[in-house]
Amino acid sequence: MNxxxxxxxxxxxxxxxxxxxxxxxxxxxxxxxxxxxxxxxxSTLIKSLLGLLRPVSGAMHVLGHDIADAPLAVRAxxxxxxxxxxxxxxxxxxxxxxxxxxxxxxxxxxxxxRAHEVLxxxxxxxxxxRNVETYSTGMKQRIKLAQALxxxxxxxxLDEPTNGMDPxxxxxxxxxxxxxxxxxxxxxxxxxxxxxxxxCDYVVVLHKGVMATHGPIAALKGDSARVFELRxxxxxxxxxxxxxxxxxxxxxxxxxxxxxxxPPDRPAQLLFEVAARQGVQVRHFRASVPSLEDxxxxxxxx
Amino acid sequence: MCxxxxxxxxxxxxxxxxxxxxxxxxxxxxxxxxxARAGIIERLRExxxxxLMLMAWLLFLVRAVQLYFGTTFVxxxxxxxxxxxxxxxxxxxxxxxxxxxxxxxxxxIASDRQANALQLYLSKPITRNDYIAGKLATLATFLTVVxxxxxxxxxxxxxxxxxxxxxxxxxxxxxxAITLASVLQVALASMTMLALSSLSRSRxxxxxxxxxVVIFAGAVERVLQTATGxxxxxxxxxxxxxxxxxxxxxxxxxxxxxxxxxxLIAVIALxxxxxxxxxxxxxxxxxxx
Numbered sequence: 001m002n003x004x005x006x007x008x009x010x011x012x013x014x015x016x017x018x019x020x021x022x023x024x025x026x027x028x029x030x031x032x033x034x035x036x037x038x039x040x041x042x043s044t045l046i047k048s049l050l051g052l053l054r055p056v057s058g059a060m061h062v063l064g065h066d067i068a069d070a071p072l073a074v075r076a077x078x079x080x081x082x083x084x085x086x087x088x089x090x091x092x093x094x095x096x097x098x099x100x101x102x103x104x105x106x107x108x109x110x111x112x113x114r115a116h117e118v119l120x121x122x123x124x125x126x127x128x129x130r131n132v133e134t135y136s137t138g139m140k141q142r143i144k145l146a147q148a149l150x151x152x153x154x155x156x157x158l159d160e161p162t163n164g165m166d167p168x169x170x171x172x173x174x175x176x177x178x179x180x181x182x183x184x185x186x187x188x189x190x191x192x193x194x195x196x197x198x199x200c201d202y203v204v205v206l207h208k209g210v211m212a213t214h215g216p217i218a219a220l221k222g223d224s225a226r227v228f229e230l231r232x233x234x235x236x237x238x239x240x241x242x243x244x245x246x247x248x249x250x251x252x253x254x255x256x257x258x259x260x261x262x263p264p265d266r267p268a269q270l271l272f273e274v275a276a277r278q279g280v281q282v283r284h285f286r287a288s289v290p291s292l293e294d295x296x297x298x299x300x301x302x
Numbered sequence: 303m304c305x306x307x308x309x310x311x312x313x314x315x316x317x318x319x320x321x322x323x324x325x326x327x328x329x330x331x332x333x334x335x336x337x338a339r340a341g342i343i344e345r346l347r348e349x350x351x352x353x354l355m356l357m358a359w360l361l362f363l364v365r366a367v368q369l370y371f372g373t374t375f376v377x378x379x380x381x382x383x384x385x386x387x388x389x390x391x392x393x394x395x396x397x398x399x400x401x402x403x404x405x406x407x408x409x410x411i412a413s414d415r416q417a418n419a420l421q422l423y424l425s426k427p428i429t430r431n432d433y434i435a436g437k438l439a440t441l442a443t444f445l446t447v448v449x450x451x452x453x454x455x456x457x458x459x460x461x462x463x464x465x466x467x468x469x470x471x472x473x474x475x476x477x478x479a480i481t482l483a484s485v486l487q488v489a490l491a492s493m494t495m496l497a498l499s500s501l502s503r504s505r506x507x508x509x510x511x512x513x514x515v516v517i518f519a520g521a522v523e524r525v526l527q528t529a530t531g532x533x534x535x536x537x538x539x540x541x542x543x544x545x546x547x548x549x550x551x552x553x554x555x556x557x558x559x560x561x562x563x564x565x566l567i568a569v570i571a572l573x574x575x576x577x578x579x580x581x582x583x584x585x586x587x588x589x590x591x
Contacts, residue, residue: 050425052586072330076427086418089409090344102336103426105327114323121320147422152323180320 002029004155004185005049010058012041012048019044021209022058031181033196033217034189035296036206042189043083045206046157049187050080063154076104079148083159083189085140087132093119094128097146104151111150118146122176137164141173149180156186162195174199197292205299212299221290226268228260229288234280242274251297257284259294333428337436342443345406354405355448358398362452365391366459373463383460385473388453389552392483396541398448399491404512407441407495409505411584416503424586434496434580441492450484479551490544490569497576500583516541533559537568544569 005027012020020041034042047053049062051071060067062074088096094115101111119128122142127135132143141161148156161177162170177186177199190196196203197217205212213220230250232239240250240258248270249261262268275282345351365387372381414420423433457476460469470476494515499508523539526532536542536558546565549556556562 047587050586052421052424072427072429075425076327076330078425080425082418082421082425084418086422088340088419088422089413089417099336099340100422100426103333103423103428105330105333105427106323107326107328110323110325114325117321121318149320151327176320183320183322 003027004029004063005187006061007045008059008061010048010055010060012044012053012055019209020048020055020206023206023209023211024058025204025211025214027185027187027204028202029185030202031177031186031188031200033200033203034187034206035193035196035203036212037191037300039208040206041209042206043159044209046080046159046187046189049157050075050078076151077154079151079153079156079184081144081148081156081158081161083163085137086144087140089133090131092129092131093124093135093143093146096132096143097150100147101150106151114150114152115146118149119143121149122146123172138166138169141165141169145173145176154184156180156184158186158188158190160190161188162190162192170195193292193296203292203295205296207300213295217292217295220295221292226262226264227288227290227294228262228268228271229257229284229286230260230271230282231257231284232275232280233283235278236280239275239278239280242278243271246270246274248274249298251294259288261294261298330427333426334432334435334439337423337428337433338439338443341410341437341440345440345444351405354398354401355444358395358402358448359452361391361394362456365456369456369460370463373460383456383469385476385479385552386554388456388476388480389483389548389554391453391456392449392480392487392548393545395449395452396487399445399487400516402444402448403441403491403495404509406444407492408499408509408512410437410441410496411499412502412505412508415500416505420584421586430581430584434584437496438492441495442488445488445491446484449487450481453480453484475551475553479553483548483551486544486547486569489573490540493573493576493580494540497579497583500580536560537564540569540572 003026007023007025010020010023011018023041023045034045036042044053048055048060049067051067051074054068063077065074067074088099091099094112097115097119098108098111101114102108106114116125116128119125122145124139124142124146127139132140135143141164145158145161148158158177162173165173174195177188180186181199186199188196188200200217202214202216203220204214236258243250243260247263247266251259251261260271262271271285272282368381369383371378372383411420414423420433424430454477457470457480461467495508495512498511498515499505501511502508520539520541523535523542526535526538536546537560542558543565546556546558546560546562547569550562550565556565558565
């Protein structure tokens with residue numbers, strides 16, 4: 001399997017603070033979700049892949065280039081959609097996107113033609129002569145995608161692409177990402193797990209700057225053992241402690257219904273035995289399906 | 303059948319999916335030109351700025367008429383040009399250099415910072431030097447159009463009106479003096495404005511900072527010089543320090559009695575300071591350690 005992005009023992013620091021610590025991973029082709037809570041190091045990783053931040057140790061290879069040796073060669077083949085609101089002041093959409101194309105090496109006429117094409121593709125064809133500053137949040141997300149696509153990159157780095165979008169816009173954006181993910185490799189950084197689950201086949205989970213887990217979503221879900229939804233009446237804290245003692249994990253304990261992960265080598269009946277020992281009543285019990293949220297929660301050890 | 307007589311199967315369905323680009327890609331060596339061209343075009347779209355540029359050429363017209371009379375009519379020989387004529391012309395253009403620098407330069411980096419455009423620029427295959435060179439070229443182009451270009455055109459008109467190259471041969475230092483003086487004037491104004499623009503996210507604030515550097519520093523220098531009688535205070539004002547160098551280039555005794563080398567070192571030091579500021583401020587990621 002070809003890996004468009006390979007990280008080898010990468011550490012990135014902001015002064016004394018290590019934002020990424022000894023991260024090693026090979027991103028496969030296709031759409032890869034980059035998950036992690038705030039401060040996990042997702043944006044730092046993306047900026048490092050663009051050569052905007054220099055690792056203090058380790059090596060990063062993007063599309064076969066060492067980013068430390070050839071950052072410009074990498075950026076010529078990578079499209080970046082930043083998380084925050086960004087545009088070139090004073091330009092309408094088509095000028096802005098064409099300008100980005102020219103900055104990436106497209107001749108003026110070709111950049112202009114490609115800008116029209118890409119703006120239609122992302123759904124801004126009708127609004128392409130409007131000043132970008134007048135765009136709504138959803139439209140700004142689309143134009144950020146357009147400027148990242150205009151030079152036809154081989155790798156697309158998307159940082160929270162559905163932020164601030166309404167449900168319809170979000171669905172359309174995810175549809176575009178799935179469509180692009182055929183010919184172009186994508187790294188999609190997002191907090192929204194259903195978005196990642198919809199658009200990606202593979203995830204890399206970061207937590208506090210270190211690699212928590214990575215792998216195909218289907219395989220990671222399969223490892224999640226059997227999942228049950230459970231509601232009990234009684235001393236819930238003591239019950240959860242007792243479950244942990246016998247190797248059963250629980251999540252979402254603060255809600256009405258907790259999710260319980262029973263390892264493959266343990267019978268589900270063990271739940272009832274522990275409940276009986278702790279004197280709590282099981283008021284709700286239902287088999288569930290492992291989700292990406294479960295993978296995420298387990299990786300973070302919440 | 304649809305209303306136009308086609309059967310449903312005849313209506314083409316265009317590919318709505320993502321299409322790859324198979325056209326030409328240019329080498330990286332002239333990306334700064336793209337930035338400069340976009341900046342110049344954007345400015346030229348503004349009528350107020352065009353009016354300012356046209357006003358900056360009024361003095362050229364006056365000087366051209368003076369040259370005509372000075373070379374054509376003996377009675378108007380007091381209009382005949384000298385080295386000082388061209389030095390004075392460049393000095394008088396400082397007013398327009400000031401306004402054009404503020405108008406076209408204050409937002410060059412500040413507006414990009416406000417729109418978070420720096421990360422966008424620097425995520426493309428361009429370096430920080432490309433970005434700064436593009437922005438610098440934008441402002442320097444306009445300033446050159448109101449300093450070096452009219453000064454050289456005046457020189458050409460002098461040759462044209464007099465019908466001989468005698469004036470040129472009797473004033474051999476004029477072309478290099480005009481060129482060097484213009485380069486220093488344009489470089490100092492452009493670099494100072496760019497550096498100040500990079501310090502803020504507001505073009506107005508950057509403009510105020512520049513006005514402060516030019517006007518306030520000049521005023522303070524005058525006050526201190528009058529109070530103490532020491533000529534060295536001129537180094538406080540970048541504009542007046544540059545005047546000392548300009549006068550020396552034209553072979554004219556400077557008003558401020560300080561060594562030309564000291565003035566030149568001060569100008570170069572200011573340019574160096576601007577480079578350091580730009581190097582620190584033009585970054586895609588602001589790292590707060």
